[in-house]
Amino acid sequence: MLPNKPIKETAMQSLSNRKKIIEQKPMNFWERMYLPAIAKGLGITIRHFFKKIPTVKYPEETRPYSKNFRGQHSLKRDEQGRERCTACGLCALSCPAEAITMTAAERKKGEEMLYREEKYASVYEINMLRCIFCGLCEEACPKEAIYLDGPHVTADYLRKDFIYGKDKLVEPTFDITKLIQDKTS
Amino acid sequence: MAEEGKFKVTIDGITVDVSPGTTILNAARQIGGDIVPPAMCYYSKLEGSGGKCRTCLVKVSKGSEKDPRPMPKLVASCRTTVMDGMEVQNITSPDVVEARKGVVEMLLINHPLDCPVCDQAGECKLQDLGYEHGADQTRYEFDRRTFERIDIGEQIQLHMNRCILCYRCVYVANQLTAGREHGVINRGDHSEISTFIENALENDFIGNVIDVCPVGALTDRTFRFKNRVWFTKPVDAHRDCPTCSGKVTLWYKGDEVLRVTARKDEFNEVEEFICNSCRFEKKKTADWLLEEPTLIEKDSVITANHYSVFTPPPVIKQNPKLQEANEEQLARTERLK
Numbered sequence: 001m002l003p004n005k006p007i008k009e010t011a012m013q014s015l016s017n018r019k020k021i022i023e024q025k026p027m028n029f030w031e032r033m034y035l036p037a038i039a040k041g042l043g044i045t046i047r048h049f050f051k052k053i054p055t056v057k058y059p060e061e062t063r064p065y066s067k068n069f070r071g072q073h074s075l076k077r078d079e080q081g082r083e084r085c086t087a088c089g090l091c092a093l094s095c096p097a098e099a100i101t102m103t104a105a106e107r108k109k110g111e112e113m114l115y116r117e118e119k120y121a122s123v124y125e126i127n128m129l130r131c132i133f134c135g136l137c138e139e140a141c142p143k144e145a146i147y148l149d150g151p152h153v154t155a156d157y158l159r160k161d162f163i164y165g166k167d168k169l170v171e172p173t174f175d176i177t178k179l180i181q182d183k184t185s
Numbered sequence: 186m187a188e189e190g191k192f193k194v195t196i197d198g199i200t201v202d203v204s205p206g207t208t209i210l211n212a213a214r215q216i217g218g219d220i221v222p223p224a225m226c227y228y229s230k231l232e233g234s235g236g237k238c239r240t241c242l243v244k245v246s247k248g249s250e251k252d253p254r255p256m257p258k259l260v261a262s263c264r265t266t267v268m269d270g271m272e273v274q275n276i277t278s279p280d281v282v283e284a285r286k287g288v289v290e291m292l293l294i295n296h297p298l299d300c301p302v303c304d305q306a307g308e309c310k311l312q313d314l315g316y317e318h319g320a321d322q323t324r325y326e327f328d329r330r331t332f333e334r335i336d337i338g339e340q341i342q343l344h345m346n347r348c349i350l351c352y353r354c355v356y357v358a359n360q361l362t363a364g365r366e367h368g369v370i371n372r373g374d375h376s377e378i379s380t381f382i383e384n385a386l387e388n389d390f391i392g393n394v395i396d397v398c399p400v401g402a403l404t405d406r407t408f409r410f411k412n413r414v415w416f417t418k419p420v421d422a423h424r425d426c427p428t429c430s431g432k433v434t435l436w437y438k439g440d441e442v443l444r445v446t447a448r449k450d451e452f453n454e455v456e457e458f459i460c461n462s463c464r465f466e467k468k469k470t471a472d473w474l475l476e477e478p479t480l481i482e483k484d485s486v487i488t489a490n491h492y493s494v495f496t497p498p499p500v501i502k503q504n505p506k507l508q509e510a511n512e513e514q515l516a517r518t519e520r521l522k
Contacts, residue, residue: 088301089413093489104410119302119410142301157518 070133072150073126075170078116083170084145087121091137091146099130100137116143124169128153128162192269196220196243197277209262209273210241214452220275221452223285223314225292225399226351227263229454234356235263238349239288240314244281247272259284282318289319295329296400297346305401307414307486310453311349332377337367340406340465341395345377348402354378354394361458362388378402389428392464396447396455407465408436408444415486417443419479424472429460434479435470442468451482 030036056063076084087104105122107115114120131153137146156162191202194212197220203212211229213221222243227235235241241263245256250270259281262273275281293315300306332345355368355378369376394403417436424431436444445464447455467473481487 086301087410088306089416090301093413093415093486104412106410117299117302158515 070135070138070148072128072153073131073137073146073148073164073169074150075121075124075166076145076147077171077173079176080113081173081176082112082114082116083120084116084143085121085124086117086119086143086145087124088142090140090142094136094140095131096134096136097130097132099127099132101125121166124166126164126169128164129159192267192271194267194271194273196273197275203267205266207267208235209243209245209260209265209267209271210235212267213262213273213275217451222262222275223310223317224263224452225310225314225349226353228353228356228397229452230458231353231356231360231397234351234353236261238292238351240285240292242281242284242288244274244278245271246274246278285318286320289314290324292349293319293323294325295346296349297329297331299347303344303347303401304404304409304414305347305398308453309401310399330374336406337403338391340392340461342404342406342409343378344402344404346402347400348378349400350376350378351399353397353399354403357393357397357458358388358391361390361393389460389462390458392461393447393455393458395464396449396458399453405444405464407468411443412438415489417487419481419487421448421476421479422473423476424463424467424474426460426463429463430457431459431463432457433459433463433473435473435475440470442470442473444468448479 078084087102089102089104092098092100092102101123102121102125103123104119107118107120133148135148138148153162190204192205192207193200193202194209195201196209196213196216199216199220201212201216203215210222210224210227222241224235224241225238227238227241239261241261242259243262244259245265247253248256248271249268253270262275292311296311300309300312303309306312329346335343335345337343350369352369358367367378369378371377392405395405398404414436417438420435420437422433422435424433432448433445434448435442436446445459445467447457447459447464449455
């Protein structure tokens with residue numbers, strides 16, 4: 001065995017040379033008075049009084065949204081005001097959060113102006129607490145019946161109020177001729 | 186000669202020994218897997234079926250050991266019997282794939298695109314076939330032929346729009362029931378399945394036309410629009426039935442039996458035909474002895490529910506204490522409103 005030789009200690013070398021060495025000194029008189037620091041801090045605060053306020057007061061005013069923003073679902077109607085949804089269940093099948101349920105019913109004679117196809121959804125419910133707004137239902141829909149084009153889903157007090165039925169989801173009836181006039185005029 | 190009295194056939198490079206008189210399709214089914222030609226009209230349990238839809242076309246590249254010339258045209262495998270030393274190409278031949286694509290296009294000419302409404306969607310063979318072999322778009326520019334849907338009796342509904350004229354239901358009525366009351370009338374492009382004066386089909390085994398129909402042309406009226414196939418849970422069950430074997434598949438939604446069908450094998454053919462009272466009248470769990478969840482192919486849409494056990498464990502454990510507390514809290518908030 002070799003005798004214990006003291007290993008020569010080399011200072012650890014910095015590879016990048018970006019290390020800053022901080023010098024710590026005791027505070028001098030001015031610094032101990034804190035007055036310049038207070039003035040400097042107040043200066044920053046006062047400067048902000050004259051800056052533009054970035055706060056958006058949300059429900060009254062909204063920021064511009066992205067075109068592909070996904071908000072609350074709406075069940076669409078066609079140009080004659082009939083509901084497009086045929087309760088095929090593909091939205092519920094594609095939903096990763098299992099938020100959608102529906103019950104199908106058969107269209108009766110005389111309801112042709114209400115529903116587009118011979119089958120329609122008599123009950124259509126989305127649990128907004130489960131929904132993750134991924135838009136897969138929109139993608140799965142073969143009838144272009146569901147779109148996530150609404151606003152944010154609003155807060156509520158009770159869990160049961162987050163299960164949105166057809167009363168909240170189906171878009172209101174509209175007159176297509178008036179819509180086209182509005183756009184052209 | 187392979188074995189004594191057996192013919193040796195090679196289908197897509199896989200050799201199998203079959204008895205003489207076997208069709209190419211059945212030889213391929215003995216091998217199984219991807220090389221089985223799809224069949225829309227052939228039904229092994231129905232005598233005389235096959236040869237109509239042409240989806241099972243294959244190429245015979247070597248006729249037999251004695252006459253090795255290939256067959257000049259693609260042949261329908263459900264109707265062509267094997268010869269010793271025959272070599273058949275199915276999915277390995279681009280001709281066959283091309284021809285099958287054309288056949289699917291022809292079948293879809295008059296077939297409506299109403300899968301979102303159709304009750305057969307999810308277990309429809311034409312849907313699978315179109316998905317695997319079909320073109321993305323139709324080239325047909327004319328109106329599809331349309332019919333009013335007909336209720337044939339209390340339990341069966343006929344959507345002639347969706348029919349592909351496979352004749353399976355006609356063979357069922359001929360071979361399983363005493364008197365056939367429906368058939369194909371008119372010719373060529375005008376042919377349609379019909380009961381002559383819309384006679385109700387009243388026979389104890391007539392419900393099997395629903396199972397036999399490869400598309401949604403003949404559907405169960407008691408299941409109409411009840412639920413989509415892939416949201417229901419198939420369970421094998423049996424009962425002592427005086428008229429049939431009583432071996433069925435129950436399609437559950439929750440605790441409710443939505444419909445009863447015969448058990449189907451991997452080629453979508455029923456194992457045993459069941460009678461109408463099993464199919465339409467026994468819709469309570471108490472009527473049946475449950476066996477096990479039906480095995481579903483992995484790539485079928487019905488597996489989307491991952492039903493492999495009888496009663497899947499609940500997502501949230503029942504906690505009566507918590508429920509009570511929640512109810513109390515709900516009552517308090519209701520008062521504040």
